[in-house]
Amino acid sequence: MKLAKTLMASTALTVAAGMVAADGHMANEMTIVSWGGAYSNSQQQAYHNPYMEKTGVTIINDESSAEAVAKLRAMNEAGNVTWDVVDVVAADAIRLCDEGLAMEIDADEQLAAAPDGTPASEDFGDLLVSDCFIPQIVYSTTFGYRTDMVGDTPPTSVCAVFDTEAYPGKRALEKRPINNMEWALLCDGVAKDDVYDVLETEEGQQQALDKLATIKDDVIWWSAGADTPQLLADGEVVMGSTYNGRLFSVIEEQKQPVAMLWDAQVFDLDGWIIPTGLSDERKARALDYIMFATDTQRLADQAKYISYGPARASSAPLVGQHADLGIDMAPHMPTDPENAKNTFLYNYEFWADYRDDIDAKFQAWLAQ
Amino acid sequence: MAALTPISRTPVSFYVPVVAAAGAVAGLFVGTAQGSSLLGVVLGALFMALIALVATQVVKAETPSRWGIVVLLGIAGFILGGFVAGIIGALFGWFFGWFSFWLYEGRYRAKVAPYLTPGQVLWHFTFRVICGAILIFLITPILVVMPLSFNAEDFFTFTPEMLRFDPEGYSLKHYRDFFTNADWQQALANSVKIAPVATLLSVSFGTLAAIGLSQPHVPFRRAIMAILISPMIVPLIISAAGMYFFYSRVGLQGTYIGVVLAHAALGIPFVIITVTATLVGFDNSLTRAAANMGAGPVRTFFKVQMPLILPGVISGGLFAFITSFDEVVVVLFVGSAGQKTLPWQMFTGLREQISPTILAVATILVVVSIALLTVVELLRRRSERLRGMSPG
Numbered sequence: 001m002k003l004a005k006t007l008m009a010s011t012a013l014t015v016a017a018g019m020v021a022a023d024g025h026m027a028n029e030m031t032i033v034s035w036g037g038a039y040s041n042s043q044q045q046a047y048h049n050p051y052m053e054k055t056g057v058t059i060i061n062d063e064s065s066a067e068a069v070a071k072l073r074a075m076n077e078a079g080n081v082t083w084d085v086v087d088v089v090a091a092d093a094i095r096l097c098d099e100g101l102a103m104e105i106d107a108d109e110q111l112a113a114a115p116d117g118t119p120a121s122e123d124f125g126d127l128l129v130s131d132c133f134i135p136q137i138v139y140s141t142t143f144g145y146r147t148d149m150v151g152d153t154p155p156t157s158v159c160a161v162f163d164t165e166a167y168p169g170k171r172a173l174e175k176r177p178i179n180n181m182e183w184a185l186l187c188d189g190v191a192k193d194d195v196y197d198v199l200e201t202e203e204g205q206q207q208a209l210d211k212l213a214t215i216k217d218d219v220i221w222w223s224a225g226a227d228t229p230q231l232l233a234d235g236e237v238v239m240g241s242t243y244n245g246r247l248f249s250v251i252e253e254q255k256q257p258v259a260m261l262w263d264a265q266v267f268d269l270d271g272w273i274i275p276t277g278l279s280d281e282r283k284a285r286a287l288d289y290i291m292f293a294t295d296t297q298r299l300a301d302q303a304k305y306i307s308y309g310p311a312r313a314s315s316a317p318l319v320g321q322h323a324d325l326g327i328d329m330a331p332h333m334p335t336d337p338e339n340a341k342n343t344f345l346y347n348y349e350f351w352a353d354y355r356d357d358i359d360a361k362f363q364a365w366l367a368q
Numbered sequence: 369m370a371a372l373t374p375i376s377r378t379p380v381s382f383y384v385p386v387v388a389a390a391g392a393v394a395g396l397f398v399g400t401a402q403g404s405s406l407l408g409v410v411l412g413a414l415f416m417a418l419i420a421l422v423a424t425q426v427v428k429a430e431t432p433s434r435w436g437i438v439v440l441l442g443i444a445g446f447i448l449g450g451f452v453a454g455i456i457g458a459l460f461g462w463f464f465g466w467f468s469f470w471l472y473e474g475r476y477r478a479k480v481a482p483y484l485t486p487g488q489v490l491w492h493f494t495f496r497v498i499c500g501a502i503l504i505f506l507i508t509p510i511l512v513v514m515p516l517s518f519n520a521e522d523f524f525t526f527t528p529e530m531l532r533f534d535p536e537g538y539s540l541k542h543y544r545d546f547f548t549n550a551d552w553q554q555a556l557a558n559s560v561k562i563a564p565v566a567t568l569l570s571v572s573f574g575t576l577a578a579i580g581l582s583q584p585h586v587p588f589r590r591a592i593m594a595i596l597i598s599p600m601i602v603p604l605i606i607s608a609a610g611m612y613f614f615y616s617r618v619g620l621q622g623t624y625i626g627v628v629l630a631h632a633a634l635g636i637p638f639v640i641i642t643v644t645a646t647l648v649g650f651d652n653s654l655t656r657a658a659a660n661m662g663a664g665p666v667r668t669f670f671k672v673q674m675p676l677i678l679p680g681v682i683s684g685g686l687f688a689f690i691t692s693f694d695e696v697v698v699v700l701f702v703g704s705a706g707q708k709t710l711p712w713q714m715f716t717g718l719r720e721q722i723s724p725t726i727l728a729v730a731t732i733l734v735v736v737s738i739a740l741l742t743v744v745e746l747l748r749r750r751s752e753r754l755r756g757m758s759p760g
Contacts, residue, residue, distance in 0.1 A: 031705050037721035061551070062705035063716040078616035082704045226722040233523040254522055 029058045030285055034087040036063030037226070038249055042305035043087070045323070047293040054292070057285065066224075068092060072101045072275055081277045084286045087136070090129050090269040091348060097132035102273040103283075104131045110287055112295035114314035123296070123312045127269055129348055134294050135271040135311035137302065140334035140343070141179050142265035144232055144247040145239035147257045158264035159187035161239060162211065164218055172228045172240025175221035177362035178351055179241065179266050182344060184211035186264060192342075196350050205358060209365050221366070232258050244334050248307035252325060252332070262339040268346040271311065307332040373482040375474040380425070383471035384417050390467060391416025394460060402448070420468040434465030452531050510734060517542055517727035524722055542728035552725065555713035562624070562709060563692040566631035570688035573632070574639025575681055579673070581640070582647045593640070600637040604697045607634075612701040622704030630702045631695060635688025642687070646680030679748070686744065690737075 032048070034040045040061055048059045064071055068088050075081045088096065096102040105111070107128060111120035121128065127135040145155055150167055160167050161183065173180050185195050185204065188211040198204035212219075220237055222228050228242035229250045239261065250256045272294070274286045292298065299310035300318035307329060310316060319329050330336055334343075392413040399408010419440075423433035438461035445457020470476055480492055520539035521527055529537025546552045577596055581589050599607055611630050612621060620626035650673065658668040674681075696711040703712070710733075714726050 029706075033705075035720055036716050060705045062708075063720060064705075066719065074612065075616075078613050078621070080616035080619075080621055082622045224719045226718075226720060230523055230525075230722045233521070234525045 028056065029060055030084040030282070030289065031060045031062050031082060032085045032087070032289075033062045033064050033068060033083050035065045035225075036061075038306055039245065039308075042302050042308075043293075045305050046302040047289075047298055050298075051289060051292055055288075057289075069095055069101075072096060073099070075275070076101055076277060079277075081275050083275055084278065084282055085289055086273050086275060087270065088273055090133060090135070090271065090346070091351065093133035093271065093273050094130045094348060094352065096273055097130045101276060102132035103276050103278075105134055105274070105290075107134075110291065112291055114296050114312065116314070118314065123314050125313060127311050129269065132273050133269075133271050134273070134290055135269050136294060136299065137270050137308035137311055138267055138335055139270060139308045140244045140262075140265040140267050141174070141241055142244050142247070142334070143239050143241050143261040143263075144228070144250065144258045145261055146232060146235060146237075147259050149235065149238045154259065155239070155261055156263065158183055158261065160261070162187045162215055164215055167238055169238030170218050170220050170231075170236060171215060172220045172222050172231050172237045172242070174241060175223045175366070177358045178346075178355070179344075180212060181205070181208040181358065181362075182266070183264060184208040187211065192344075196347055199350070199358075200354070205361060209361070213365075229254075232256065244332075245306045245308050248332050252322075252327065260339075262334070263342050264344060265334055265339070265342075266344040266346055267334065269311065270308075303329050303333070307334075309333040309335040372479060373477050375478050378472060378474050380421070383424075383468065384420055386471055387420040387464065387468050388413040388417035391464070394464075398448075416464055419464065420472070423465070423468055424472045430469050434462070434469065437461040437465040437468075450532065452533070513727050514731050514734075517724055517731045519724050519727075522723060524724060524727070542724045543732075545723075545725045546728050546732070549725070551708075552710075552713060552729070555708050555710045558707055559693060559710040562627055562631060562707070563689055566628045566635060566692040567685050567689040569628065569632035570635030570639050571681060571685045574636040574684060574688070575643050575677075577636070578640045578643035578647060579669075582644060582650075596640055597637040599634050604634075608698045608701040611698060615702055621702060622706070624707060627699055627703045627707045627709075630698050631692035632688075634695065634698065635691050638687035638691065639681070639684035642680045642684035643677060646677045650676055682744070 032043075034043055040063060044061070048061075051057065052059055062083065065087050068086050069092050072081075072083070072086070075083070086102075093102060097104070107121040107124065108119045111124075111134065113119050114123045124135055127138070129135075143155075143158065143161065145160075145167075147154065149169060153166070155161075155167060161171055161173075181199055182195050185198055185208050186192060188207060190198050190204075190207075199208065220231060220240075222231070222240070222242070225243050225246050228237070228240035229246050231237045231240055232250060233254065233256050244260070244265070247258065247260055250258050251260070272290055274283070274290065278286060294312075296312055296314045297318065299312050300315040300320075302308070303310055303315075303319045304321065304323040310319065316335075319333065321327060322329055331338065334340065392409045394416070395408040395410070395412015396405055397408070398412065399405045402408065419437055423437065427433040427436070438458050441461030441464070442454050442458030445460070446454030448457075476493065477489065480489055484492070515530070516524055516526070518538045518540065519525070519527065519530065520537050520541070527537050531537075580586060581593055581596075586592075611633075615621040615626045615630070620629065654672050654676075655668050658672045659665075663671065693709075694711055695709075696715050699707065699709050699712055700715070703709070710729065714729060717723060717726050
């Protein structure tokens with residue numbers, strides 16, 4: 001009977017362990033969803049750790065921002081929202097807000113005012129692109145290039161991407177039309193102010209795809225932010241687009257022979273939303289967290305760990321030095337005047353209207 | 369193996385073209401690495417044919433010419449690509465020296481039966497080459513990962529320092545990261561908590577189901593069997609989505625028990641299949657004999673049936689354990705961040721930041737798996753030996 005006893009004992013233990021683990025799920029926890037990697041780390045240092053110290057709440061990180069819209073839809077459908085605060089890009093926040101999956105926020109009531117008393121709605125200004133969205137950072141999608149593969153004339157214009165004669169080698173571009181179409185038109189002689197007018201028309205879309213077709217054989221298409229840094233470090237590509245914070249890490253932290261090409265960088269916003277359908281207790285805690293994590297000092301603190309610009313005007317003067325490297329962060333911000341000579345702002349309205357259509361055309365073109 | 373067939377030297381028209389063909393294959397790899405496949409093929413074939421001819425017809429003495437080829441190709445590799453290429457070149461040289469004389473002296477014929485036709489001899493060796501190629505194809509991805517996990521940089525790249533075998537290029541920092549990073553340690557703890565419990569549930573339920581379904585009088589046996597095995601056949605993403613909505617309704621989504629139950633459901637088919645297979649060889653008169661001697665069904669099961677089907681139960685349990693330990697799709701749906709397992713952490717890590725810490729974890733898991741399988745195999749042999757020695 002020894003075997004039987006062992007089996008029974010272990011089954012009993014299993015059940016007991018299960019019970020204990022289930023009870024261990026305390027009410028004093030909140031799940032915060034973000035992108036992972038260096039970005040989550042910067043939030044951990046600047047927001048989560050001080051908040052946990054202050055309140056005793058335990059914060060669990062879920063790195064699911066990439067599929068936040070789909071997952072929130074499923075959670076809503078299943079009537080079981082397990083996330084408390086979610087970090088998304090502005091375009092996703094607008095979609096979630098339209099579908100009623102994110103809670104509306106009254107900026108002046110529910111967010112901290114600037115230290116000098118400026119209300120939050122003025123401090124964030126135009127960056128409050130949706131009623132549900134609390135902006136956190138300004139980031140940009142821009143190009144980095146291998147300094148040892150471009151010869152004596154490093155590129156200064158985004159059109160170098162389309163110039164395979166002067167800069168031979170592979171390029172890394174994101175596997176979606178957004179940004180690529182704009183850059184293609186810009187380098188095909190369309191004036192910057194006319195880009196979206198041209199892109200509204202069938203011919204304009206075809207023009208952009210035709211321009212992209214000239215380098216199609218030289219493009220490696222990426223879909224995760226980590227791809228381009230890896231390709232650049234490998235020397236697989238001579239230049240590639242990615243988020244500016246990733247390039248900062250490649251250049252300053254990993255010391256790779258890579259430099260920034262800030263020309264025609266595209267600004268985008270990233271920030272928080274609070275899902276709808278939370279219990280009153282969880283909602284109150286999520287709002288308390290948001291109030292804390294988006295105040296002027298906290299946003300400035302985040303810039304110590306990653307080169308993204310704080311979304312509040314009042315935070316900009318407080319941006320200091322990198323926490324480990326000790327270098328000034330201001331010149332690495334996409335919003336620094338030297339870097340922001342020629343910029344785009346992600347056109348939310350245009351892409352909300354045309355995204356499905358152009359996406360379909362782009363994917364069909366890719367498959368040709 | 370003793371020689372089966374008397375051997376004799378072969379004509380130049382036979383061995384030189386064969387060596388040239390092998391040289392072309394080697395040249396294809398070298399040429400592709402250097403940027404021109406076609407040139408590699410042609411040069412490889414010509415060069416190797418020449419070497420074989422000179423070694424066998426001009427130098428003639430076997431030992432010095434084989435060493436000469438090793439040194440020659442080693443130097444050629446060193447000039448082309450440095451230290452590592454030099455070693456690879458020397459290995460190529462060793463192979464081609466051996467290959468040339470193996471063909472020239474007719475040694476290849478010695479160990480195959482004398483009555484085989486040339487075509488059958490060719491197939492005999494082609495078959496071995498194919499088997500070797502398949503083995504290399506299967507194992508290379510795993511072997512490539514291991515040295516990269518000791519990379520001193522944060523990318524999946526063989527740096528020049530690594531290729532020069534410079535200690536500067538190697539580091540244990542990704543292993544240190546795994547053992548000190550709270551995220552990875554939490555994921556490891558979750559995997560270790562979930563997999564054994566899920567395995568235990570799979571083994572208990574799967575074994576009972578297999579025994580029940582092997583009784584000839586159970587109605588709808590085939591239908592029930594098909595339903596129980598369905599988690600293995602239905603695409604995982606379908607099961608995962610279904611479990612997500614069902615578990616959400618009953619309050620199991622995002623809980624430890626939910627993940628354990630989901631993994632147990634995935635593991636049960638493996639246990640059923642392996643145990644059913646061992647039950648085919650089980651003699652049912654043994655249970656009747658036990659009953660005849662007054663043992664109850666439970667006692668009969670544990671004293672008579674269980675020890676006999678134990679190998680099937682254990683291998684089913686191993687499969688169930690590996691399923692749970694490797695599983696990423698279902699846990700992404702059914703779990704929440706609090707149940708983040710190792711595969712989940714690897715999945716998000718690979719997507720958001722390509723860090724060699726993932727490779728370090730993969731290497732550790734490979735080593736642990738090999739250790740685990742070795743231990744199980746040793747235990748099996750030991751119990752077989754003990755059983756052989758015990759009387760009756």
